[in-house]
Amino acid sequence: MKISKKWLERYMDLGQRSMDEIATTVTNAGFEVEDIVPLSQGTNLVIGEVLTCKDHPDSDHLHITTVNTGDQVRPIVCGAPNVAAGQKVIVALPGAKLPGGEIKSGKIRGEVSDGMICSLAELGVDKHTLSEAQLSGIEVLDQDAPVGHTDPLGYLGYDDTVLDIGLTPNRADCQAAWNMASETAAILNIPCQLPEVAGAADIASDVPTQLKIVSETEKCPHFYGKVVNSVTIKPSPKWMQELLRASGMNSINNVVDISNIVMLETGQPMHFYDKNALPHQEITVKDNLDTDYTTLDGETYHLQSGDVVITSNGQPIGIGGVMGGNDSKVEDNTQGIIIECASFDHVSIRNTARRLNLNTESSIRYQKGIEPLAAKKAIDRAVDLLIQYADAKDFEQTVEFGCDHYEEKTITCTVEQINHRLGTDFAKEEIVDVFARLNLEPTVEGTTITVKVPSTRLDLEGMADLSEEVIRMIGYDRLPSTLPVMEMTEGKLNxxxxxxxxxxxxxxxxxxxxxxxxxxxxxxxxxxxxxxxxxxxxxxxxxxxxxxxxxxxxxxxxxxxxxxxxxxxxxxxxxxxxxxxxxxxxxxxxxxxxxxxxxxxxxxxxxxxxxxxxxxxxxxxxxxxxxxxxxxxxxxxxxxxxxxxxxxxxxxxxxxxxxxxxxxxxxxxxxxxxxxxxxxxxxxxxxxxxxxTKKSKIRFTPVSKYPAVYRDLAFVVEKDLPASKIVEVIKRSGKLGKESIVKNVDVFDVYQGEHVGEHEKSIALTMTFQSDVQTLDDKTITTIFNSIIDAIVNQCKATLRSA
The missing domain is CATH 3.30.930.10 (Bira Bifunctional Protein; Domain 2)
Incomplete structure (x- = not known):
């Protein structure tokens, strides 16, 4: 977001505050000022008049001039190709400090030069805002420029400084100069007076209209249209040109400039169409076109299904939220205009702008979000400025499609809640003052404070947001220094x-x-x-x-x-x-x-x-x-x-x-x-x-002190019988009373071949017999061993091969 000192001064009295001081205060309140950019730089400058100009005898491009600077006539050697006698120019006198260095008197190829005739680029003006002629030569002023005037940059309107502010995603409302100015005034705790234009579009609308506006897509839920039958195209007032320049935009004419100024002021993009270019008096928003279209920049883009397109009589007249069309733009012979001011789906606008590589001022604002009442404010402000600076008259009634769906919201909090959340002891009067400065219209009942959330502050949703507003406005340096409560915990794995x-x-x-x-x-x-x-x-x-x-x-x-x-x-x-x-x-x-x-x-x-x-x-x-x-x-x-x-x-x-x-x-x-x-x-x-899975407790038992006995078995079983089935039978049958004395069963051989049937196999196993409470005798082991053999034969349909 770029906003200049002159723009702020239109709404408030900054007094003797420097832009550095303002930038620091605004940054401390949560709006990071990323850069402070003067529109121009230079000291010891004066407006002069070129009296004579002749070629330098020892150069193929230098000129020897005499320049009247008001108090004297100075000889100056100038290399600009466009310098000529009779011009009013900007002169840097000896001792002047410019971005390129200090100017001194001296001789250039044998000729005395007592100063320098300047171009705007040499005075630090952004080259991107200058024309080819301005970049290639000196700046030639109007003939009524006062010779000897010691503030030529102020005379041209370049005596301004711009704050480049990085906005956080939740404060997209401050893309609008009105909102940023109001926020700055609240931070500086000074009065702010914004233009009163509410209802201007309705007051100037006595004539019934034939204009019809329709949206055939959910991507455009709300849309204003208005016909202005008479406007006068002429240059914009100086203040408007200066504000546009400070925002990085060029002045076109008063009507086009008004649409841009309104967008910058309210954050709501809008477009003016030449009334004669839309003879059908009908505007329809669609998102199903597949066609090529030439925009205001003279480039042709391919529109496809999903792109929001403004149409009239079925033909495109603009890419919704991105750029207007070349075939309906306002020109010097325009006599009447149709105003279009709409709300668009931000995702759709982002996708279209990215695909077409058209990151315009309009598309950027739609992508970041616009307040719900911005469209009404914009059309009121546009009518107000058109009446003042474009001699606008013969307004027709405003046409509206859809609605803004805005519902006023209130938030209630208490002083105790705010202080508890912040860990502070702010007085009720301090908190109420903050809300009043932010235009939240606080009302107080005891310790309870109720605020009205403006349409611009969609980021305010609850008490936590209000506490943030309090601390950033009063100052984070008011937060007491406290150690965090850190409970000791044992560092271990679950x-x-x-x-x-x-x-x-x-x-x-x-x-x-x-x-x-x-x-x-x-x-x-x-x-x-x-x-x-x-x-x-x-x-x-x-x-x-x-x-x-x-x-x-x-x-x-x-x-x-x-x-x-x-x-x-x-x-x-x-x-x-x-x-x-x-x-x-x-x-x-x-x-x-x-x-x-x-x-x-x-x-x-x-x-x-x-x-x-x-x-x-x-x-x-x-x-x-x-x-x-x-x-x-x-x-x-x-x-x-x-x-x-x-x-x-x-x-x-x-x-x-x-x-x-x-x-x-x-x-x-x-x-x-x-x-x-x-x-x-x-x-x-x-x-x-x-x-x-629920785990069993792992139990550890001592090693048995009684001897172990080993017995081998081999059975012929069906080929598909798993060995685990035999092991299961052995363990289930190998018990002495309640004690299982078969401690281990290992399969040590599985044979398939000529000595067994085609669908059979031989499985050989080793069993370990051992008791934890007594020594096992041969009779006991043999009895259990035989019972195991019987169980395997019966339950596994096995044939004993060896034992």
Missing amino acids: PQQRQRRFIQTFLCENGLQDAITYTLVSSTKKENAIFSTGDALELPTPLSEERRYLRTSILPSLLESAAYNHSRGNKGVNMFEISELTSTQGVIEHLAIVLTGAMNETRWLKTSTPADFYTLKGLVETILERSGISENRLFFKPNQKDTTHFHPGRSAEVYIGKDLIGLMGEIHPLYANEVGLKHAVMAELDLDQILE
């Missing part, structure tokens, strides 16, 4: 964090690498999700096709990382990753494991732990068992859920009780080839479910 930390530590101790892979994946990885958490979410504006979706499975990314390492010679890669997965069903944490090489290897002993199904199964069992999930709650079932990514005969579903918590097994050969691996075993588990 139970789930401890379990997660254990899993990471355990896997790392067993030689696995803790990996971190990308959360965003391609459509291919999305389709290959393994044990997916749900439907994937797609980014609205992805950076690339490889990063379009939020993943719902870790394994595709982990397998890609393993393949990347293999392709670069790093063969024995074993990894795991713990990551949150986001889908339409919510956020769920998974654990994924990929093994592609031996877990450990001792070459001189020729021993290694292979990366196979059973190694992975052992890791999963150990993790769950040491997390407090006993082996009798853990089940592995043949994999029927996913045989596309897993080998059908070498994979399993993992259950805790009846709940499926994951899939594990060997990768399917076809999928392995697709991802670039020859072999891998992998698992993906629902870590949230594991962590949330």
Whole structure:
């Protein structure tokens, strides 16, 4: 937001305050002044008249001039191509300090030069606001410029300083000069008098109108239109030109300048159309056009469906909220105008402006937000200025489409609430004074204060906002210095964090690498999700096709990382990753494991732990068992859920009780080839479910002091019978009274071949018998051993092969 000292002085008396002082005070109240920019700089300047001008005898571009500066005639050597006798010019006298340095008397190629004839650029005027002629030569003043006048910058209106204020998102209302001025006056605690124009558009509207305005889109809910049948096009008054210049805008003519001044004052963009360019007296707002259109800047843009477009008789006359059209602009021969003042959807305007690369003053204001009553204020102010400076008359009645939907709001607070929130002891009078300065119209009953929220202050929603207003206006230096209350807490992990930390530590101790892979994946990885958490979410504006979706499975990314390492010679890669997965069903944490090489290897002993199904199964069992999930709650079932990514005969579903918590097994050969691996075993588990499962207490018992006895068994059973079924029967049958004396059962051989049937297999097991309370004799062990054999034969339909 740019606002100049002259603009502020139109509404308030700044007294002797400097702009530096004002900038500091405004910044302390929450509006950061990012820069203080003088429109021009220069001392010891005077208006002079060029009396004579001739070419320098020793130069092809310099001129020797004599200049009357009021008190004397000075010889000055000038290099500007446009200098000529009879001109009124700006002269920097010896000793003058300009942005480029200090001016001194001297000789230039043998000729005396007692000063410098200046261009505006040499006086620090922003080059972007100057024409090509002004940039290439000296500034030539009007013939009525007073020779000897010692403030030429003031004569031209460049004696101003601009505050460049960075607005926070909640204070978009201060894009309007009226609101920023009112805020500044409140901060400085001085009176502010804004123009009284309410109802001006209605007072000047006696003639019925034929104008019809319609909006065919929800993106334009509110719209004013007004016909002014007679205006006079002429130059704008000096004050208007100066304020536009200070805001970085050029003066066009009085009517166009009025539309810009009103936008800057009220924050509400508006547009004036040449009345003769709209013979149908009809304006319709649409958002379904697909056409090319030439705007005021002379450029042609392609409009597409979704862009808000102002039309008349079905043809575009302006891009809503962005820029008007070249075919209906106000020109020197304009005799009447039609005023359009509308409210537009800020998202739509932002999208159109960004796509067309048209960040105009209008589009910027619409994007940041405009107060609901700004359109009415703007049309009233426009009529007021048109009457004063454009001889406007023959107004027709104002036409309105829709409504502003504004409802006045009040907020109630107490002195105690304000002070409690701020930690202060402000008196009621101080708080009420702040609200009055901010035009909140406070009313007081006891210690209760009720304020009316102006339409400009949509950021005020409750007591917390009022307390912020109080402290920023009174000053943050009034806050007492207090130490924060910091309760001492014990720094430790919660139970789930401890379990997660254990899993990471355990896997790392067993030689696995803790990996971190990308959360965003391609459509291919999305389709290959393994044990997916749900439907994937797609980014609205992805950076690339490889990063379009939020993943719902870790394994595709982990397998890609393993393949990347293999392709670069790093063969024995074993990894795991713990990551949150986001889908339409919510956020769920998974654990994924990929093994592609031996877990450990001792070459001189020729021993290694292979990366196979059973190694992975052992890791999963150990993790769950040491997390407090006993082996009798853990089940592995043949994999029927996913045989596309897993080998059908070498994979399993993992259950805790009846709940499926994951899939594990060997990768399917076809999928392995697709991802670039020859072999891998992998698992993906629902870590949230594991962590949330009720854990059994881990009980520690002393080592039995009684001897152990070992017995072997071998049975022929059906090929599909799992070994775990036999182990379960053994443990259930191996009891002496209430004590289970079968401490351990290990399967040491599984045989299929010529010595057993085609649909059979032989399973050999070792059992460990041991009691915690007595020494077991042979008779007792034999009795229990025989009962185990009978149970296996009967319950597993097994045939004893050896014992």
